[in-house]
Amino acid sequence: xxxxxxxxxxxxxxxxxxxxxxxxxxxxxxxxxxxxxxxxxxxxxxxxxxxxxxxxxxxxxxxxxxxxxxxxxxxxxxxxxxxxxxxxxxxxxxxxxxxxxxxxxxxxxxxxxxxxxxxxxxxxxxxxxxxxxxxxxxxxxxxxxxxxxxxxxxxxxxx
Amino acid sequence: xxxxxxxxxxxxxxxxxxxxxxxxxxxxxxxxxxxxxxxxxxxxxxxxxxxxxxxxxxxxxxxxxxxxxxxxxxxxxxxxxxxxxxxxxxxxxxxxxxxxxxxxxxxxxxxxxxxxxxxxxxxxxxxxxxxxxxxxxxxxxxxxxxxxxxxxxxxxxxxxxxxxxxxxxxxxxxxxxxxxxxxxxxxxxxxxxxxxxxxxxxxxxxxxxxxxxxxxxxxxxxxxxxxxxxxxxxxxxxxxxxxxxxxxxxxxxxxxxxxxxxxxxxxxxxxxxxxxxxxxxxxxxxxxxxxxxxxxxxxxxxxxxxxxxxxxxxxxxxxxxxxxxxxxxx
Numbered sequence: 001x002x003x004x005x006x007x008x009x010x011x012x013x014x015x016x017x018x019x020x021x022x023x024x025x026x027x028x029x030x031x032x033x034x035x036x037x038x039x040x041x042x043x044x045x046x047x048x049x050x051x052x053x054x055x056x057x058x059x060x061x062x063x064x065x066x067x068x069x070x071x072x073x074x075x076x077x078x079x080x081x082x083x084x085x086x087x088x089x090x091x092x093x094x095x096x097x098x099x100x101x102x103x104x105x106x107x108x109x110x111x112x113x114x115x116x117x118x119x120x121x122x123x124x125x126x127x128x129x130x131x132x133x134x135x136x137x138x139x140x141x142x143x144x145x146x147x148x149x150x151x152x153x154x155x156x157x158x159x
Numbered sequence: 160x161x162x163x164x165x166x167x168x169x170x171x172x173x174x175x176x177x178x179x180x181x182x183x184x185x186x187x188x189x190x191x192x193x194x195x196x197x198x199x200x201x202x203x204x205x206x207x208x209x210x211x212x213x214x215x216x217x218x219x220x221x222x223x224x225x226x227x228x229x230x231x232x233x234x235x236x237x238x239x240x241x242x243x244x245x246x247x248x249x250x251x252x253x254x255x256x257x258x259x260x261x262x263x264x265x266x267x268x269x270x271x272x273x274x275x276x277x278x279x280x281x282x283x284x285x286x287x288x289x290x291x292x293x294x295x296x297x298x299x300x301x302x303x304x305x306x307x308x309x310x311x312x313x314x315x316x317x318x319x320x321x322x323x324x325x326x327x328x329x330x331x332x333x334x335x336x337x338x339x340x341x342x343x344x345x346x347x348x349x350x351x352x353x354x355x356x357x358x359x360x361x362x363x364x365x366x367x368x369x370x371x372x373x374x375x376x377x378x379x380x381x382x383x384x385x386x387x388x389x390x391x392x393x394x395x396x397x398x399x400x401x402x403x404x405x406x407x408x409x410x411x412x413x414x415x416x417x418x419x420x421x422x423x424x425x426x427x428x429x430x431x432x433x434x435x436x437x438x439x440x441x442x443x444x445x446x447x448x449x450x451x452x453x454x455x456x457x458x459x460x461x462x463x464x465x466x467x468x469x470x471x472x473x474x475x476x477x478x479x480x481x482x483x484x485x486x487x488x489x
Contacts, residue, residue, distance in 0.1 A: 021225035023297035030302065053186035057194065065214050067300040068308075068335070068342055071207055072197030079194060083187040122202070124303040125349065125370055131302065 009051055012039050013059060020066055030130055033138035034108065036063055037078060041107055044085040045092050045152060056082030070122065077114040081107050100152060104142050108135035212313075215337040222340075226296060288402050290324075290441045291315055296340060305348035305368065307331070311440060312339045320400060321442045328406035328430035329353065329394060330438060343438075346407065346428055347373045355407050356395035360385055363395050366407065366426065375408050377424035382415045384422055392426060402441055406430070 016035040024032050036059050043051035060078030064071050085092070085107055092103060112135055120126065146152055201207045291311055299306030311317050313336045321333040323343045332351060335342040344351050349370030355377075356363050362385060366375045380386070390410040396403025408426035415422050 018221060018225050020300070021222055021297075023226055023229050024300070025298040029298060029300070049180075052180070053183060053190055057190040060194070061197075065211065065218060068306065069301050069304075070198055071201040071211070072194040075197065076191055076194035079187060079190040083183055086183040086186075118198070119303050127302055127371060 005047060006050055009043050009047065009055075012043070013055075015039075017059075017062060017066070020063065031133055031137050033134050033141050034111065035141075037081065037108065037111055038104075038138055038142060040078065040082060041085050041104060042150075042152060044082055045089055048086055048089050053079055053082045053086060069119075073115060073118045076118065077111045080114050081111040084110055097146060101139055101143060105135060105139045108138045212337050216339065219339050222296070288441045288443050290439045291317065293317075293323075293341075293438050293440050295436050295438060299342070304350070305345040305370070305373075306334075307343050307345065308340050309333075309343050309438060309440065310340055312337050312341045314338055317341050317440055318442065321440050322394075322401045322405075324405060324439045324441055325430050325435045325437065328408075328428065329401060330428070330430040332400065333440060341440075346375060346430075353401065353407060354395045354398045355392040357386060358391040358393050359387075362386070363397070366392065369425075373428065374411070375426040375428060377410075377426060378421065380422050380424060382420060382422045384424075386410055386413065386422070386424060388413060391429075399443060402443065 013036065016039040019035040020032075037056075040051065040056050040059055044056070056078040057075050060075030061071065063074040063078070067074065088103070092100060095103065109132065112132060116126070116131065142152075197207075293309040293311035293315075296308045296310045299308065309323070317333060317336050319333050319336050319341075322329060323331045323333060329346060331343045331345040331348070332353075333341050334344040346353050346366070346368055347370070348368045351368045353366050353375075354363065355366045364377055364380060366377055369376050377386070377392075388410055392407045392409070394401040394403055394405045394407055406429040408428045410424060411427045412425040413422055414425075
Protein backbone atom coordinates (compact mmCIF):
# COMPACT_ATOMS: atom_id res chain seq x y z
CA UNK A 1 0.00 0.00 0.00
CA UNK A 2 2.39 2.67 1.29
CA UNK A 3 5.64 0.78 1.68
CA UNK A 4 7.49 3.82 3.03
CA UNK A 5 4.82 4.58 5.60
CA UNK A 6 4.55 0.95 6.66
CA UNK A 7 8.30 0.89 7.12
CA UNK A 8 8.26 4.03 9.23
CA UNK A 9 5.47 2.57 11.38
CA UNK A 10 7.47 -0.54 12.19
CA UNK A 11 10.67 1.44 12.66
CA UNK A 12 8.99 3.78 15.15
CA UNK A 13 7.46 0.80 16.98
CA UNK A 14 10.89 -0.80 17.19
CA UNK A 15 12.39 2.41 18.56
CA UNK A 16 9.61 2.67 21.14
CA UNK A 17 10.25 -0.93 22.13
CA UNK A 18 13.96 -0.21 22.63
CA UNK A 19 12.97 2.76 24.81
CA UNK A 20 10.96 0.30 26.86
CA UNK A 21 13.99 -1.99 27.14
CA UNK A 22 16.27 0.77 28.51
CA UNK A 23 17.47 -0.08 32.01
CA UNK A 24 14.94 1.96 33.97
CA UNK A 25 15.13 1.64 37.72
CA UNK A 26 13.84 3.17 40.92
CA UNK A 27 11.73 6.28 40.55
CA UNK A 28 12.29 6.60 36.81
CA UNK A 29 10.67 3.18 36.45
CA UNK A 30 7.58 4.53 38.19
CA UNK A 31 7.52 7.55 35.88
CA UNK A 32 8.31 5.72 32.66
CA UNK A 33 5.60 6.42 30.09
CA UNK A 34 4.29 3.61 27.93
CA UNK A 35 6.26 4.52 24.79
CA UNK A 36 4.95 1.65 22.72
CA UNK A 37 1.30 2.40 23.42
CA UNK A 38 1.82 6.11 22.66
CA UNK A 39 3.34 5.29 19.27
CA UNK A 40 0.51 2.87 18.55
CA UNK A 41 -2.13 5.47 19.46
CA UNK A 42 -0.37 7.95 17.18
CA UNK A 43 -0.45 5.56 14.24
CA UNK A 44 -4.01 4.46 15.00
CA UNK A 45 -5.06 8.07 14.60
CA UNK A 46 -2.87 8.80 11.58
CA UNK A 47 -3.09 5.58 9.61
CA UNK A 48 -5.81 3.23 10.84
CA UNK A 49 -5.67 1.27 7.59
CA UNK A 50 -2.04 0.29 8.28
CA UNK A 51 -1.94 0.06 12.06
CA UNK A 52 -4.96 -1.48 13.70
CA UNK A 53 -6.06 -3.56 16.66
CA UNK A 54 -3.93 -6.48 15.46
CA UNK A 55 -0.75 -4.38 15.53
CA UNK A 56 -1.60 -3.25 19.03
CA UNK A 57 -2.14 -6.85 20.09
CA UNK A 58 1.23 -7.90 18.71
CA UNK A 59 2.98 -4.96 20.37
CA UNK A 60 1.29 -5.91 23.63
CA UNK A 61 2.63 -9.42 23.28
CA UNK A 62 6.16 -8.00 22.87
CA UNK A 63 5.65 -5.91 26.02
CA UNK A 64 4.49 -9.02 27.85
CA UNK A 65 7.69 -10.72 26.81
CA UNK A 66 9.79 -7.77 27.96
CA UNK A 67 8.09 -7.42 31.35
CA UNK A 68 8.25 -11.15 32.01
CA UNK A 69 4.65 -11.36 33.16
CA UNK A 70 1.99 -13.79 32.03
CA UNK A 71 1.52 -13.76 28.24
CA UNK A 72 -1.54 -11.89 27.07
CA UNK A 73 -1.97 -9.28 29.82
CA UNK A 74 -0.48 -6.32 28.00
CA UNK A 75 -1.83 -7.73 24.75
CA UNK A 76 -5.39 -7.55 26.10
CA UNK A 77 -4.86 -4.08 27.56
CA UNK A 78 -3.45 -2.75 24.28
CA UNK A 79 -6.21 -4.43 22.27
CA UNK A 80 -8.97 -2.77 24.29
CA UNK A 81 -7.19 0.61 24.14
CA UNK A 82 -6.69 0.29 20.40
CA UNK A 83 -10.37 -0.54 19.99
CA UNK A 84 -11.40 2.69 21.71
CA UNK A 85 -8.88 4.65 19.67
CA UNK A 86 -10.10 3.19 16.37
CA UNK A 87 -13.78 3.57 17.34
CA UNK A 88 -13.42 7.31 17.67
CA UNK A 89 -10.62 7.78 15.16
CA UNK A 90 -12.71 9.85 12.71
CA UNK A 91 -13.72 12.24 15.49
CA UNK A 92 -10.26 12.23 17.05
CA UNK A 93 -8.72 13.63 13.88
CA UNK A 94 -11.05 16.60 14.10
CA UNK A 95 -10.35 17.39 17.77
CA UNK A 96 -8.11 20.30 18.62
CA UNK A 97 -4.90 19.88 20.63
CA UNK A 98 -6.34 20.01 24.14
CA UNK A 99 -9.29 17.76 23.38
CA UNK A 100 -6.96 15.25 21.81
CA UNK A 101 -4.68 15.40 24.85
CA UNK A 102 -7.60 14.50 27.13
CA UNK A 103 -8.59 11.66 24.89
CA UNK A 104 -5.04 10.28 24.83
CA UNK A 105 -4.95 10.48 28.64
CA UNK A 106 -8.22 8.56 28.73
CA UNK A 107 -6.80 5.89 26.41
CA UNK A 108 -3.63 5.50 28.51
CA UNK A 109 -5.76 5.20 31.64
CA UNK A 110 -7.96 2.57 29.98
CA UNK A 111 -4.88 0.47 29.27
CA UNK A 112 -3.56 0.88 32.83
CA UNK A 113 -6.89 0.07 34.44
CA UNK A 114 -7.30 -3.04 32.28
CA UNK A 115 -3.83 -4.16 33.30
CA UNK A 116 -4.55 -3.41 36.95
CA UNK A 117 -7.73 -5.50 36.86
CA UNK A 118 -5.87 -8.41 35.26
CA UNK A 119 -3.02 -8.20 37.79
CA UNK A 120 -5.34 -7.95 40.78
CA UNK A 121 -7.21 -11.03 39.55
CA UNK A 122 -3.79 -12.68 39.38
CA UNK A 123 -3.21 -11.99 43.07
CA UNK A 124 -1.22 -8.73 42.97
CA UNK A 125 -1.75 -5.77 45.28
CA UNK A 126 -2.84 -2.29 44.25
CA UNK A 127 0.31 -0.15 44.31
CA UNK A 128 -1.26 3.15 45.28
CA UNK A 129 -2.00 6.12 43.10
CA UNK A 130 1.56 6.45 41.84
CA UNK A 131 0.67 3.51 39.61
CA UNK A 132 -1.14 5.94 37.31
CA UNK A 133 1.83 8.32 36.94
CA UNK A 134 2.96 6.79 33.59
CA UNK A 135 -0.32 7.99 32.03
CA UNK A 136 0.43 11.56 33.10
CA UNK A 137 4.02 11.43 31.86
CA UNK A 138 2.76 9.79 28.67
CA UNK A 139 0.43 12.69 28.00
CA UNK A 140 3.25 15.15 28.74
CA UNK A 141 5.43 13.31 26.24
CA UNK A 142 2.61 13.53 23.70
CA UNK A 143 2.31 17.27 24.35
CA UNK A 144 6.07 17.74 23.94
CA UNK A 145 6.05 15.75 20.71
CA UNK A 146 3.20 17.92 19.38
CA UNK A 147 5.08 21.06 20.41
CA UNK A 148 8.12 19.86 18.49
CA UNK A 149 6.00 19.59 15.36
CA UNK A 150 4.59 16.09 15.34
CA UNK A 151 1.37 16.24 13.35
CA UNK A 152 -1.16 14.13 15.21
CA UNK A 153 -3.96 15.08 12.85
CA UNK A 154 -5.26 17.80 15.15
CA UNK A 155 -7.19 20.57 13.44
CA UNK A 156 -5.28 23.45 15.01
CA UNK A 157 -2.03 22.39 13.42
CA UNK A 158 -3.58 22.12 10.00
CA UNK A 159 -5.18 25.59 10.18
CA UNK B 160 -28.60 7.43 -14.92
CA UNK B 161 -27.89 7.53 -11.22
CA UNK B 162 -28.17 3.81 -11.06
CA UNK B 163 -25.65 3.37 -13.81
CA UNK B 164 -23.27 5.69 -11.96
CA UNK B 165 -23.57 3.65 -8.79
CA UNK B 166 -22.98 0.51 -10.75
CA UNK B 167 -19.85 2.02 -12.16
CA UNK B 168 -18.61 2.91 -8.67
CA UNK B 169 -19.13 -0.61 -7.42
CA UNK B 170 -16.96 -1.90 -10.19
CA UNK B 171 -14.04 0.14 -8.98
CA UNK B 172 -11.95 -0.84 -6.01
CA UNK B 173 -12.70 1.16 -2.89
CA UNK B 174 -10.06 3.85 -2.29
CA UNK B 175 -7.52 3.14 0.42
CA UNK B 176 -9.14 5.68 2.72
CA UNK B 177 -12.30 3.57 2.99
CA UNK B 178 -10.64 0.16 3.00
CA UNK B 179 -10.79 -0.80 6.62
CA UNK B 180 -11.23 -4.56 6.58
CA UNK B 181 -13.20 -6.19 9.38
CA UNK B 182 -14.92 -3.85 11.83
CA UNK B 183 -13.07 -2.66 14.92
CA UNK B 184 -15.45 -4.57 17.16
CA UNK B 185 -14.81 -7.83 15.32
CA UNK B 186 -11.08 -7.30 15.73
CA UNK B 187 -11.54 -6.48 19.40
CA UNK B 188 -13.47 -9.69 20.02
CA UNK B 189 -10.97 -11.81 18.09
CA UNK B 190 -7.82 -10.43 19.70
CA UNK B 191 -9.34 -10.26 23.19
CA UNK B 192 -10.29 -13.91 22.92
CA UNK B 193 -6.76 -14.69 21.78
CA UNK B 194 -5.27 -12.75 24.72
CA UNK B 195 -7.56 -14.42 27.24
CA UNK B 196 -6.68 -17.83 25.83
CA UNK B 197 -2.99 -16.93 26.16
CA UNK B 198 -3.44 -15.76 29.75
CA UNK B 199 -5.24 -18.98 30.66
CA UNK B 200 -2.65 -21.15 28.92
CA UNK B 201 0.33 -19.36 30.39
CA UNK B 202 -0.93 -19.15 33.95
CA UNK B 203 -2.29 -22.67 34.27
CA UNK B 204 -0.35 -24.83 31.79
CA UNK B 205 3.35 -25.05 31.10
CA UNK B 206 3.26 -25.08 27.29
CA UNK B 207 4.59 -21.60 26.72
CA UNK B 208 7.79 -21.80 28.79
CA UNK B 209 10.06 -23.02 26.01
CA UNK B 210 8.47 -20.55 23.58
CA UNK B 211 9.17 -17.73 26.01
CA UNK B 212 12.79 -18.83 26.40
CA UNK B 213 13.32 -18.82 22.64
CA UNK B 214 11.66 -15.45 22.19
CA UNK B 215 13.74 -13.90 24.96
CA UNK B 216 16.86 -15.28 23.28
CA UNK B 217 15.78 -13.54 20.07
CA UNK B 218 15.16 -10.38 22.06
CA UNK B 219 18.65 -10.47 23.60
CA UNK B 220 20.41 -8.38 20.90
CA UNK B 221 17.79 -5.65 21.31
CA UNK B 222 18.38 -5.73 25.04
CA UNK B 223 22.12 -5.33 24.49
CA UNK B 224 21.44 -2.34 22.24
CA UNK B 225 19.16 -0.81 24.88
CA UNK B 226 21.74 -1.35 27.62
CA UNK B 227 24.56 0.13 25.55
CA UNK B 228 23.99 3.85 26.34
CA UNK B 229 24.03 3.41 30.12
CA UNK B 230 27.04 1.11 29.91
CA UNK B 231 28.86 3.59 27.73
CA UNK B 232 28.02 6.30 30.25
CA UNK B 233 29.39 4.34 33.20
CA UNK B 234 32.46 3.31 31.17
CA UNK B 235 33.30 6.91 30.30
CA UNK B 236 32.63 7.86 33.91
CA UNK B 237 35.19 5.26 34.99
CA UNK B 238 37.64 6.51 32.40
CA UNK B 239 37.47 10.06 33.70
CA UNK B 240 37.53 9.13 37.39
CA UNK B 241 40.29 10.94 39.19
CA UNK B 242 43.66 9.51 40.14
CA UNK B 243 43.08 10.53 43.75
CA UNK B 244 39.80 8.67 44.00
CA UNK B 245 41.31 5.53 42.54
CA UNK B 246 44.17 5.68 45.03
CA UNK B 247 41.72 6.07 47.89
CA UNK B 248 39.63 3.18 46.68
CA UNK B 249 42.73 1.03 46.22
CA UNK B 250 43.81 1.71 49.79
CA UNK B 251 40.35 0.90 51.13
CA UNK B 252 40.22 -2.33 49.17
CA UNK B 253 43.66 -3.32 50.42
CA UNK B 254 42.58 -2.80 54.00
CA UNK B 255 39.42 -4.78 53.39
CA UNK B 256 41.41 -7.58 51.76
CA UNK B 257 43.68 -7.72 54.80
CA UNK B 258 40.71 -7.98 57.14
CA UNK B 259 39.13 -10.64 54.95
CA UNK B 260 42.40 -12.59 54.84
CA UNK B 261 42.55 -12.71 58.61
CA UNK B 262 38.92 -13.79 58.79
CA UNK B 263 39.56 -16.42 56.12
CA UNK B 264 42.51 -17.84 58.02
CA UNK B 265 40.33 -18.29 61.06
CA UNK B 266 37.61 -19.74 58.86
CA UNK B 267 39.89 -22.34 57.32
CA UNK B 268 41.06 -23.54 60.72
CA UNK B 269 37.45 -23.61 61.88
CA UNK B 270 36.41 -25.53 58.78
CA UNK B 271 39.16 -28.07 59.42
CA UNK B 272 38.10 -28.39 63.02
CA UNK B 273 34.47 -28.73 61.98
CA UNK B 274 35.32 -31.48 59.49
CA UNK B 275 37.27 -33.27 62.14
CA UNK B 276 34.47 -33.07 64.67
CA UNK B 277 31.95 -34.25 62.08
CA UNK B 278 34.19 -37.21 61.35
CA UNK B 279 34.37 -37.99 65.05
CA UNK B 280 30.59 -37.89 65.24
CA UNK B 281 30.34 -39.84 61.95
CA UNK B 282 27.96 -37.21 60.68
CA UNK B 283 27.47 -36.31 57.03
CA UNK B 284 29.75 -33.68 55.62
CA UNK B 285 28.34 -30.24 55.16
CA UNK B 286 27.57 -29.42 51.56
CA UNK B 287 29.95 -27.28 49.56
CA UNK B 288 28.09 -24.84 47.37
CA UNK B 289 29.23 -23.80 43.94
CA UNK B 290 28.64 -20.25 42.80
CA UNK B 291 28.66 -18.15 39.66
CA UNK B 292 29.29 -14.42 39.57
CA UNK B 293 26.66 -12.49 37.67
CA UNK B 294 25.82 -8.89 36.96
CA UNK B 295 22.40 -7.29 37.16
CA UNK B 296 21.39 -6.21 33.66
CA UNK B 297 18.27 -4.33 34.58
CA UNK B 298 15.44 -4.18 37.08
CA UNK B 299 12.23 -6.03 36.24
CA UNK B 300 9.79 -3.87 34.29
CA UNK B 301 6.63 -5.09 35.93
CA UNK B 302 5.74 -2.65 38.74
CA UNK B 303 3.71 -5.35 40.50
CA UNK B 304 6.67 -7.63 41.16
CA UNK B 305 10.18 -7.19 42.54
CA UNK B 306 12.54 -8.79 40.09
CA UNK B 307 15.93 -8.25 38.50
CA UNK B 308 17.44 -9.75 35.38
CA UNK B 309 20.95 -11.16 35.70
CA UNK B 310 23.33 -11.76 32.80
CA UNK B 311 23.90 -15.45 33.56
CA UNK B 312 21.57 -18.08 32.15
CA UNK B 313 21.15 -21.66 31.10
CA UNK B 314 24.34 -21.55 29.06
CA UNK B 315 26.19 -20.88 32.34
CA UNK B 316 24.47 -23.84 34.07
CA UNK B 317 22.08 -21.70 36.06
CA UNK B 318 18.98 -23.56 37.20
CA UNK B 319 15.74 -22.13 38.54
CA UNK B 320 15.75 -22.29 42.33
CA UNK B 321 19.29 -21.11 42.98
CA UNK B 322 19.92 -18.59 45.73
CA UNK B 323 21.21 -15.14 44.79
CA UNK B 324 23.54 -13.42 47.21
CA UNK B 325 25.58 -10.23 47.30
CA UNK B 326 28.39 -9.09 49.58
CA UNK B 327 26.05 -8.19 52.42
CA UNK B 328 23.34 -10.81 52.31
CA UNK B 329 20.73 -12.79 50.44
CA UNK B 330 18.87 -10.82 47.81
CA UNK B 331 16.66 -13.40 46.14
CA UNK B 332 16.18 -16.56 44.19
CA UNK B 333 16.37 -17.50 40.50
CA UNK B 334 12.81 -18.16 39.35
CA UNK B 335 13.13 -18.38 35.59
CA UNK B 336 16.06 -19.07 33.32
CA UNK B 337 16.61 -17.97 29.75
CA UNK B 338 19.49 -19.04 27.49
CA UNK B 339 21.65 -15.99 28.27
CA UNK B 340 19.98 -14.41 31.27
CA UNK B 341 17.88 -15.34 34.22
CA UNK B 342 15.14 -13.74 36.25
CA UNK B 343 15.74 -13.29 39.97
CA UNK B 344 12.79 -12.71 42.29
CA UNK B 345 13.92 -10.53 45.17
CA UNK B 346 13.20 -11.45 48.78
CA UNK B 347 11.03 -8.35 49.02
CA UNK B 348 8.62 -9.75 46.41
CA UNK B 349 5.25 -10.76 47.81
CA UNK B 350 5.42 -14.26 46.36
CA UNK B 351 8.78 -15.20 47.85
CA UNK B 352 9.22 -16.81 51.25
CA UNK B 353 12.57 -17.50 52.87
CA UNK B 354 13.20 -19.71 55.92
CA UNK B 355 15.18 -17.75 58.47
CA UNK B 356 16.62 -18.08 61.92
CA UNK B 357 17.13 -15.36 64.50
CA UNK B 358 20.87 -15.18 65.03
CA UNK B 359 20.62 -14.29 68.72
CA UNK B 360 18.47 -17.20 69.93
CA UNK B 361 18.17 -19.59 67.01
CA UNK B 362 14.42 -19.17 66.64
CA UNK B 363 13.25 -20.41 63.23
CA UNK B 364 10.56 -18.74 61.15
CA UNK B 365 9.65 -17.91 57.59
CA UNK B 366 10.00 -14.39 56.23
CA UNK B 367 7.70 -13.18 53.48
CA UNK B 368 8.33 -10.28 51.13
CA UNK B 369 6.09 -7.31 51.71
CA UNK B 370 5.69 -6.48 48.04
CA UNK B 371 5.16 -2.73 48.12
CA UNK B 372 7.96 -1.41 50.30
CA UNK B 373 11.42 -2.88 50.38
CA UNK B 374 10.72 -4.79 53.56
CA UNK B 375 10.05 -8.30 54.80
CA UNK B 376 7.30 -9.52 57.12
CA UNK B 377 7.57 -12.18 59.80
CA UNK B 378 3.95 -13.27 60.12
CA UNK B 379 2.29 -15.84 62.39
CA UNK B 380 4.59 -15.38 65.35
CA UNK B 381 2.90 -15.02 68.76
CA UNK B 382 2.80 -11.63 70.47
CA UNK B 383 5.19 -12.78 73.18
CA UNK B 384 7.84 -14.03 70.74
CA UNK B 385 11.45 -13.37 71.70
CA UNK B 386 12.42 -11.02 68.88
CA UNK B 387 13.82 -7.57 69.51
CA UNK B 388 14.51 -4.55 67.39
CA UNK B 389 17.89 -4.85 65.72
CA UNK B 390 17.95 -8.66 65.70
CA UNK B 391 19.73 -10.14 62.71
CA UNK B 392 17.93 -12.79 60.69
CA UNK B 393 20.06 -15.36 58.88
CA UNK B 394 19.14 -18.20 56.55
CA UNK B 395 18.42 -21.38 58.46
CA UNK B 396 19.56 -23.67 55.66
CA UNK B 397 16.83 -26.25 56.22
CA UNK B 398 15.19 -25.59 52.87
CA UNK B 399 17.96 -26.95 50.65
CA UNK B 400 18.05 -23.74 48.60
CA UNK B 401 19.80 -21.12 50.65
CA UNK B 402 23.13 -21.97 52.29
CA UNK B 403 22.89 -21.69 56.07
CA UNK B 404 24.06 -18.61 57.96
CA UNK B 405 23.74 -15.89 55.35
CA UNK B 406 22.41 -12.55 56.53
CA UNK B 407 18.88 -11.83 55.30
CA UNK B 408 17.46 -8.91 57.22
CA UNK B 409 17.45 -6.95 60.43
CA UNK B 410 14.30 -6.41 62.48
CA UNK B 411 13.32 -2.76 62.26
CA UNK B 412 9.91 -2.60 63.90
CA UNK B 413 7.72 -4.75 66.12
CA UNK B 414 4.07 -3.90 66.61
CA UNK B 415 1.97 -5.70 69.18
CA UNK B 416 -1.71 -4.85 69.16
CA UNK B 417 -4.09 -6.18 71.82
CA UNK B 418 -6.66 -7.31 69.27
CA UNK B 419 -4.30 -9.65 67.46
CA UNK B 420 -2.65 -12.80 68.82
CA UNK B 421 0.26 -12.30 66.42
CA UNK B 422 3.05 -9.78 66.47
CA UNK B 423 3.58 -7.64 63.41
CA UNK B 424 7.30 -7.74 62.68
CA UNK B 425 8.87 -5.71 59.90
CA UNK B 426 12.43 -6.32 58.76
CA UNK B 427 14.75 -4.49 56.40
CA UNK B 428 16.88 -6.64 54.08
CA UNK B 429 20.62 -6.40 54.71
CA UNK B 430 21.56 -7.22 51.13
CA UNK B 431 21.72 -4.22 48.83
CA UNK B 432 18.60 -5.23 46.97
CA UNK B 433 18.66 -2.04 44.92
CA UNK B 434 22.29 -0.97 45.14
CA UNK B 435 24.78 -3.53 43.92
CA UNK B 436 25.43 -4.65 40.39
CA UNK B 437 27.44 -7.79 41.06
CA UNK B 438 25.67 -10.77 42.57
CA UNK B 439 26.59 -14.37 43.31
CA UNK B 440 24.31 -17.20 42.16
CA UNK B 441 24.77 -20.03 44.63
CA UNK B 442 23.64 -23.58 43.94
CA UNK B 443 23.62 -26.39 46.43
CA UNK B 444 24.67 -29.55 44.59
CA UNK B 445 21.96 -32.18 44.66
CA UNK B 446 23.81 -34.74 42.54
CA UNK B 447 26.24 -35.62 45.30
CA UNK B 448 23.50 -36.23 47.79
CA UNK B 449 22.17 -39.64 46.70
CA UNK B 450 25.70 -40.93 46.27
CA UNK B 451 26.74 -39.93 49.77
CA UNK B 452 23.57 -41.16 51.41
CA UNK B 453 23.47 -44.36 49.34
CA UNK B 454 26.35 -45.54 51.50
CA UNK B 455 24.00 -45.54 54.47
CA UNK B 456 20.85 -47.20 53.15
CA UNK B 457 19.02 -47.06 56.46
CA UNK B 458 18.93 -43.28 56.39
CA UNK B 459 18.32 -43.07 52.66
CA UNK B 460 14.74 -41.90 52.75
CA UNK B 461 15.06 -39.63 55.71
CA UNK B 462 18.09 -37.86 54.30
CA UNK B 463 16.96 -37.31 50.75
CA UNK B 464 13.44 -36.11 51.13
CA UNK B 465 13.89 -32.90 53.04
CA UNK B 466 17.00 -31.86 51.17
CA UNK B 467 16.23 -32.87 47.65
CA UNK B 468 12.64 -31.91 47.16
CA UNK B 469 12.53 -28.19 47.97
CA UNK B 470 14.80 -26.93 45.15
CA UNK B 471 12.29 -28.06 42.57
CA UNK B 472 9.11 -27.37 44.46
CA UNK B 473 9.57 -24.19 46.36
CA UNK B 474 9.69 -21.69 43.48
CA UNK B 475 6.36 -22.87 42.09
CA UNK B 476 4.82 -23.31 45.46
CA UNK B 477 5.80 -19.91 46.69
CA UNK B 478 4.36 -18.30 43.60
CA UNK B 479 1.05 -20.07 43.44
CA UNK B 480 0.22 -20.27 47.12
CA UNK B 481 2.37 -17.97 49.22
CA UNK B 482 0.27 -18.44 52.33
CA UNK B 483 0.14 -22.22 52.20
CA UNK B 484 2.60 -22.43 55.06
CA UNK B 485 0.84 -20.63 57.86
CA UNK B 486 3.21 -21.48 60.67
CA UNK B 487 6.91 -21.76 61.06
CA UNK B 488 8.24 -25.30 60.90
CA UNK B 489 10.00 -26.39 64.01
